[in-house]
Amino acid sequence: MKPLPSTSRGRRTRAAIVSVAADLMHRRGLAxxxxxxxxxxxGTGKSQLYHYFDGKQDLTVAVLQHQFERVMAGQPSLSDPTCDDLHRWREEVLEAHCAHGMETCPLGAFVGQATDDPVVQKTLSELFERWQDAIADLVARALRTGRVRPGVDPADAGCALLTAVQGGTMLSHLRGDAQPLARALDAVVKGLSAPAA
Amino acid sequence: MKPLPSTSRGRRTRAAIVSVAADLMHRRGLAxxxxxxxxxxxGTGKSQLYHYFDGKQDLTVAVLQHQFERVMAGQPSLSDPTCDDLHRWREEVLEAHCAHGMETCPLGAFVGQATDDPVVQKTLSELFERWQDAIADLVARALRTGRVRPGVDPADAGCALLTAVQGGTMLSHLRGDAQPLARALDAVVKGLSAPAA
Structure with missing residues (x-):
């Protein structure tokens, strides 16, 4: 992968290319x-495109990272070390899903797409791991402040919550209705929450 | 859609075509x-293919129905009016997933795939509804026999369990490891189960 451009103008141009490529790949598939x-x-020139990206693999990896950053930007609770509120995160997930017209998940849409490129597959796996770890960290914070019931395993819970986001987003997209995502998140969050005092 | 063939030989030929088409579409996408x-x-003749199917839409609808029947065959608890055991169903889901090399879901793989055909979209939605209703019926049976805690809403639970299957299957496929599917199902099933007496 090429290093990021050193000028802010270069970074803007590169980011604009990635954003267009992300949109195309999300709609039509990675391949x-x-x-x-x-x-x-x-609308970029060929020499400019290849100045920033060695080829399709390089661009695809940049697209996956871009999609991951978009996901994380929509779930600020995950990067906020003071947040211990799973319900706040639940709201963020639902809001982001509705704000984007209940489209498929920016990252999840790529799972299972025919790509024989191990670098792309590894990048996608690693980004899902980072997302799951960030959710597990939120659960761990909620566990420390007693908002999650004692005995919950943050790694288990992180995985269960990420699968709820994925399955819920998929079925909400299919139906054009956010209810499946809300129900999926509620079922897991309720099971984790400490009983009301 | 054309009526099913009247001879058993005709039905076998038609089923073989659908099975081949299902495999192609699962690997490469509906479109x-x-x-x-x-x-x-x-390896069928052109006149034979068009004898059974009017065209791509007709064949695609048959593929979706075939995939749905495959899913239901792997989860016999759902069609068994005497079964009230969510744990048995959980085992069936995991076994079917592992038996098929942790591939993506036979139906879920098609959600979000660029298809502008409303008949195909409607068929996919209806099959997901039928699957969810069958899970909700299992939950309702478990509720009547006290294996699920009182107050659980079968429709909510059916939706939460189906999203767990979808998200879990997706992440298990990505990782080549059934753990995410097991964790996703456990998180929801545990939340529904009646406390041990």
Whole structure:
């Protein structure tokens, strides 16, 4: 992977290309858009595109990282070391899903897509691990302040909550209705929460 | 949609075509395989293929129904009116997932795939509804026999369990490890189960 551009203008140009590529790949699949499709859609010159990216693999990895950053930006509770509130996170997840027209998950949409590239597969796996770890950290904070019932394993809970986000987002997208995502999150969050005093 | 063939030989031929098409669509996406791809992969004659299916839409609907039947066959607890055991169903889901090499869900893999065909979308939605209703019926039976704690809403629980299957299957596929599916199911099933007497 090439190093990030050193100028802010270079970084803006690179980010604009990644954003266009992310949109194409989210709609049509990781494998479908060619570098030429990205060229056409982004209006960048060929030499500029290849100045920032070695090729499709390099661009795809950048797209996955971009999608991960978008997900994390929509769930600020996960990066806030003072937040111990699973219900706040639940609201963030639902709001982000509705704000984006109940589209499929920016990262989850790529799971299972025919890609034989091990670098791309590894990147996707690692980003899901980081997401799950961030949820587990939130659960661990809630456990320390007593908002989650004692005995909960944060790693188990992080996995169960991430699967609820994935399955819920998928079915909400299918139905055009946020209810499955809300129900999926509630079922897991309720099971983790400490009984009201 | 054309009526099912009247002879058992006709039904076998039709089923073989659907099975080949299902495999192609599961691997490459609903939209990707053309009728000619299905012709080539199934070794049927063109007149035979169009004798059973009007076209791609008709074949796609048959594929979705085939995938649904495959899912239900792997979860016999759902069609067994005497079964009230969520844990037995959980085992069936995990076994089917492992038996098929932790592939993506036969139906879930198609959610969010670019298809502008409202008939296909409606079929997919309806099959998910039927699956969710069957899980809700199992929960209702478990509620009547006291294996699920009083106050559980079977419709809510059916939705939460189906999203756990979807999200869990997705992450288990990504990692090549059934643990996310097991954790996802456990988190919801535990929350529903009546406390041990």
């Amino acid at each position: 479908a858009p060619s570098m030429d499709d990205v060229l056409a859609a982004s | 990707a395989p053309s009728m000619d791809d299905v012709l080539a992969a199934s």
